[in-house]
Amino acid sequence: MTSGPTAPATxxxxxHDLVGGLLAAVLGAAVVLHVRTFPExxxxxxxxxxxxxxxxxxxxxxxxxxxxxxxxxRGRATAEAAAPGVTAQGRWRALAVLGLVVAYLLLAEVLGxxxxxxxxxxxxxxxxxxxxxxxxxxxxxxxxxxxxxFGELLLVPLPRGFLG
Amino acid sequence: xGDLATAFAMLADPTLVVVVxxxxxxxxxxxxxxxxSATLATALxxxxxxxxxxxxxxxxxxxxxxxxxxxxxxxxxLVRMPGTPASAAYTEDAYLQTRAGHGARALxxxxxxxxxxxxxxxxxxxxxxxxxxEFALQFTSYEYFWVAVLGLTASVIISAGSQVKGAISxxxxxxxxxxxxxxxxxxxxxxxxxxxxxxxISFIPAMIGLFGLSEVLRNVMRPGGPVxxxxxxxxxxxxxxLRTLRRYWRRLVSGNVIGSTVGxxxxxxxxxxxxxxxxxxxxxxxxxxxxxxxxxxVEPIVSAGSANNAALASAYVPTLVFGxxxxxxxxxxxxxxxxxxxxxxxxxxxxxxxxxxxxYLxxxIANLLLVPLGYLAIKGSSWLLxxxxxxxxxxxxxxxxxxxxxxxxxxxxxxxxxxxxxLGYLLERGGFPLAPVVLGLVLGPxxxxxxxxxxxxxxxxxxxxxxxxxxxxxxxxxxxxLAYPLLRGLVRRRRxxxxxx
Numbered sequence: 001m002t003s004g005p006t007a008p009a010t011x012x013x014x015x016h017d018l019v020g021g022l023l024a025a026v027l028g029a030a031v032v033l034h035v036r037t038f039p040e041x042x043x044x045x046x047x048x049x050x051x052x053x054x055x056x057x058x059x060x061x062x063x064x065x066x067x068x069x070x071x072x073x074r075g076r077a078t079a080e081a082a083a084p085g086v087t088a089q090g091r092w093r094a095l096a097v098l099g100l101v102v103a104y105l106l107l108a109e110v111l112g113x114x115x116x117x118x119x120x121x122x123x124x125x126x127x128x129x130x131x132x133x134x135x136x137x138x139x140x141x142x143x144x145x146x147x148x149x150f151g152e153l154l155l156v157p158l159p160r161g162f163l164g
Numbered sequence: 165x166g167d168l169a170t171a172f173a174m175l176a177d178p179t180l181v182v183v184v185x186x187x188x189x190x191x192x193x194x195x196x197x198x199x200x201s202a203t204l205a206t207a208l209x210x211x212x213x214x215x216x217x218x219x220x221x222x223x224x225x226x227x228x229x230x231x232x233x234x235x236x237x238x239x240x241x242l243v244r245m246p247g248t249p250a251s252a253a254y255t256e257d258a259y260l261q262t263r264a265g266h267g268a269r270a271l272x273x274x275x276x277x278x279x280x281x282x283x284x285x286x287x288x289x290x291x292x293x294x295x296x297x298e299f300a301l302q303f304t305s306y307e308y309f310w311v312a313v314l315g316l317t318a319s320v321i322i323s324a325g326s327q328v329k330g331a332i333s334x335x336x337x338x339x340x341x342x343x344x345x346x347x348x349x350x351x352x353x354x355x356x357x358x359x360x361x362x363x364x365i366s367f368i369p370a371m372i373g374l375f376g377l378s379e380v381l382r383n384v385m386r387p388g389g390p391v392x393x394x395x396x397x398x399x400x401x402x403x404x405x406l407r408t409l410r411r412y413w414r415r416l417v418s419g420n421v422i423g424s425t426v427g428x429x430x431x432x433x434x435x436x437x438x439x440x441x442x443x444x445x446x447x448x449x450x451x452x453x454x455x456x457x458x459x460x461x462v463e464p465i466v467s468a469g470s471a472n473n474a475a476l477a478s479a480y481v482p483t484l485v486f487g488x489x490x491x492x493x494x495x496x497x498x499x500x501x502x503x504x505x506x507x508x509x510x511x512x513x514x515x516x517x518x519x520x521x522x523x524y525l526x527x528x529i530a531n532l533l534l535v536p537l538g539y540l541a542i543k544g545s546s547w548l549l550x551x552x553x554x555x556x557x558x559x560x561x562x563x564x565x566x567x568x569x570x571x572x573x574x575x576x577x578x579x580x581x582x583x584x585x586x587l588g589y590l591l592e593r594g595g596f597p598l599a600p601v602v603l604g605l606v607l608g609p610x611x612x613x614x615x616x617x618x619x620x621x622x623x624x625x626x627x628x629x630x631x632x633x634x635x636x637x638x639x640x641x642x643x644x645x646l647a648y649p650l651l652r653g654l655v656r657r658r659r660x661x662x663x664x665x
């Protein structure tokens with residue numbers, strides 16, 4: 001189907017569509033197989049399996065449609081040049097963002113909220129190119145704001161760590 | 165009238181006044197930062213409003229989003245980058261106008277157009293919602309099933325880009341919605357042995373991940389260079405703005421009509437409204453040769469700049485009447501209300517008039533508040549745009565983490581936020597729209613619950629879904645929505661044949 005009457009062109013390379021379609025179809029197939037282990041209703045009608053089963057089957061269908069489209073569009077690969085690529089540096093920056101969340105999950109209970117978030121936030125800002133002084137001030141303000149508003153005002157039990 | 169008085173009394177609450185002012189400033193700030201959408205602003209606001217009563221919570225979201233959609237026009241005019249996707253349609257015109265020395269007029273038109281759009285959308289809400297609610301009172305589980313299906317279908321058909329991808333997005337949302345205890349038997353689905361997942365995927369952390377973390381990932385992947393802010397002279401801004409609005413008043417009308425209509429469709433928000441309105445203006449304007457080149461033109465800013473705010477308000481029509489969100493912002497709000505135990509729907513109109521009057525009044529107040537605050541934002545815009553991303557992005561991540569945690573004081577919520585953040589980024593990068601994912605997540609349980617209830621109560625008599633009059637009408641409507649792209653394709657083909665032959 002064509003893009004909407006007015007929406008901007010997305011310019012996604014056909015390889016992305018191929019991979020996206022395949023992933024959707026595989027996910028759908030896995031769901032369809034898995035829901036066969038779900039129990040039926042007492043009267044023998046499908047119960048918990050019905051809805052995810054339909055969703056899974058449709059995922060297979062639309063995933064395959066996308067795959068077919070991508071393969072057909074292979075010859076007209078002009079859109080690929082239009083899509084700006086992601087640099088290696090950009091990838092590292094994104095990994096650093098994800099790293100902050102993972103590190104927080106691992107460390108928050110041990111070190112407490114203020115210490116963990118303070119260190120991680122400063123590191124991430126510094127990695128993304130902020131000047132150390134600016135990063136230090138911004139980190140202090142953010143951590144202070146969260147402790148005051150979430151911790152004191154909204155009574156969220158932020159992890160206290162070894163300090164508590 | 166007693167209800168209206170109650171509503172006024174509710175609005176005089178000091179907490180509410182503080183909440184409205186704070187969320188206004190917050191909305192202007194996030195809206196003005198290129199790459200940060202009003203949906204992200206809503207997702208990050210939710211952990212705060214979660215702790216408020218329903219009316220202040222709704223007030224915060226309404227005020228914040230009205231401000232953010234206008235503020236999105238600021239970087240459009242000054243640095244050629246839309247602050248939110250809703251401004252993208254006329255960014256080129258706004259920037260070219262600024263470069264030609266008409267920036268103050270462009271932003272003045274955007275501001276007053278936004279205010280007018282917001283008020284018109286609110287009036288549409290006040291008139292249409294109670295009428296539809298009256299009609300919706302006859303709904304039973306069959307009709308709710310079809311209304312939800314209609315909403316899901318529409319969200320796919322009008323999604324930007326490929327509709328196949330829109331469908332896949334929707335299905336992913338629906339699949340995520342099936343995690344947890346099932347409605348018919350209480351069987352644990354897709355929980356992978358985790359007891360925490362029995363209640364399903366926690367909605368608010370999912371939204372924070374999908375729209376918060378994913379936007380941060382996108383932003384740090386492609387950091388912009390140093391921002392060059394165009395200069396702005398604001399003398400005589402309002403006089404010139406009013407003259408322009410008087411000259412193009414027809415555009416204001418058409419922009420508001422299109423905006424209110426598109427906004428009320430499920431899943432289509434301010435950005436689609438602005439694109440449709442821009443295209444309509446361009447197709448019918450005698451001055452279309454000026455659009456998007458040279459000095460740019462103010463005409464599309466009049467229509468599209470107003471349409472996106474009108475859409476923002478009319479998105480509340482399906483949200484409040486049927487519990488079917490009109491855009492991603494109302495989808496998130498709906499999720500919050502459901503968690504708080506407020507079930508939008510016709511019963512809300514019958515039983516909780518003060519809350520509804522409160523919502524109407526908030527719309528008017530928020531949009532009137534936009535005049536002075538928006539003016540200040542225009543004055544201070546060059547300062548707003550110099551906040552470095554290297555500081556702002558980590559701060560947003562910190563709020564994503566703490567916001568998710570605060571919903572249930574659990575780490576699983578942070579993991580959900582992280583997973584959906586990565587998913588949202590990958591989907592967006594592959595050209596899959598995110599709005600259908602949210603709609604699937606919100607409406608999936610409604611579709612399944614109403615279907616299962618209906619079939620269990622009639623012992624699998626499926627004809628009931630088609631033979632009840634209101635159901636039949638809704639089925640027909642769904643079929644029409646599904647047929648729309650096919651019809652459009654046929655019409656287009658005929659036209660090209662006519663043109664060539």
